Amino acid sequence: MLQNKLHVIIPRLALLTAFCVFIEVFRVLFALNITYIFLPWNLFLAWVPLWLAMQLKDEMRPIPLFLYISAWLFFFPNAPYIITDFLHLKSRAGFPFWYDALLLYSFAFTGLLLGIISAHIVFKKIKQLLVPWQAKGFMLFVMLISGYGIYIGRFLRYNTWDLLTNPFQITAITVSRIIHPTIYPRTYGVTLMAGVLLSLVFFIFESILITE
Numbered sequence: 001m002l003q004n005k006l007h008v009i010i011p012r013l014a015l016l017t018a019f020c021v022f023i024e025v026f027r028v029l030f031a032l033n034i035t036y037i038f039l040p041w042n043l044f045l046a047w048v049p050l051w052l053a054m055q056l057k058d059e060m061r062p063i064p065l066f067l068y069i070s071a072w073l074f075f076f077p078n079a080p081y082i083i084t085d086f087l088h089l090k091s092r093a094g095f096p097f098w099y100d101a102l103l104l105y106s107f108a109f110t111g112l113l114l115g116i117i118s119a120h121i122v123f124k125k126i127k128q129l130l131v132p133w134q135a136k137g138f139m140l141f142v143m144l145i146s147g148y149g150i151y152i153g154r155f156l157r158y159n160t161w162d163l164l165t166n167p168f169q170i171t172a173i174t175v176s177r178i179i180h181p182t183i184y185p186r187t188y189g190v191t192l193m194a195g196v197l198l199s200l201v202f203f204i205f206e207s208i209l210i211t212e
Contacts, residue, residue, distance in 0.1 A: 002117065002120055002121075002209055006054070009117065013050075013110070013113070013114060013117075016106075016110050016113075017043060017047070017110060019106065020039070020040070020043060020103075020106045020107050020110055021040050021043075023099075023102075023103055023106065024036060024037070024039055024040055024103065024107075027095060027099065027100075027103060030095070031094050031095040032094075033094070035088075035092065036085075036088070036100070036103060036104070038085075039082070039085065039103070039104075039107045042078070042081065042082050042085065042107065042111065043082065043107055043110060043111055045075070045078040045079075045081075045160075046078055046079040046081075046082060046110070046111035046114045046115060047114060048075045048078065049072050049075045049076045049078065049079055049114070049115060049118040049119075050079075050114050050115075050117060050118040050121075052068055052071050052072040052075060052118070053068075053072055053117075053118035053119075053121035053122050054118075054121065055068050056068035056069060056072070056121075056122070056125055057121055057125065059125075065125075069122065069125075069126075072118065072122055073142060073145070074160050074163055075160055076115060076118065076119065076142065076146055076149075077146040077149030077150050077153065077160075078111075078115075078153075078160060079111045079112065079114050079115025079116075079118065080111060080112050080115050080146065080150060080194070080198055081111070081149075081150050081153050081154070082107050082108045082110075082111035082112070083108045083111070083112060083150075083194075084150060084153075084154045085104055085107065085108065086104055086108065087154070088104070089101060089104055112201070115198075116201055116202055116205050119139065119142070119143075119202050120202075120205065120206060120209065122139075122142075123135060123139050123202075123206065126138055126139070136203075139199075139202060139203075140199055143195050143196075143198040143199040143202060144191065144192075144195035144196075144199070145195075146194070146195065146198055147190065147191040147192065147193070147194035147195030147196075147197075147198065148174075148187075148191045148195070150190065150191075150194045151186075151187055151190040151191050151194070152170065152173070154190070155186065155190070156173065158170060
């Protein structure tokens with residue numbers, strides 16, 4: 001199972017991350033601009049949920065377990081969020097379009113992979129605490145909530161720390177969208193599409209691990 005292979009997987013993920021950073025640095029040096037300089041930071045944030053997931057892997061004390069899972073839930077949307085950076089992709093003078101497309105794909109794929117692996121670790125822990133259908137329901141809930149997190153990050157420009165510094169503002173925005181769904185079709189479109197996509201990727205990934 002994946003849990004027993006983390007000592008191999010983590011170095012390979014680090015190598016994949018180093019590749020992403022290298023091709024970004026290469027672009028900066030040769031294009032002489034910092035168009036996609038935000039990508040390494042976004043990828044760093046994608047590592048945070050994996051780190052948190054690894055902390056709770058062997059944790060059984062109720063309070064630390066709750067804190068780690070809560071922190072993981074806050075940071076998890078940062079991993080798949082990089083997919084939305086494709087909105088920045090366009091033909092730019094001075095550098096090949098194909099390079100930028102592969103650059104963004106590399107970062108997005110790595111971020112999604114980091115997130116899904118962290119979700120698998122959390123899922124395994126949750127299955128120790130809940131019955132199987134409840135654990136799956138929890139992960140489905142996480143993916144849908146993460147879809148909303150991606151929406152407020154990309155379109156409303158909030159970040160993880162705003163959940164702590166502006167909780168009332170985010171709550172008010174969320175309640176408004178729940179009460180008036182027809183006024184905010186993009187909210188529901190992005191949330192559902194991102195949430196369903198993450199759910200499908202996660203459960204396909206999980207089924208592959210089960211059949212190993």
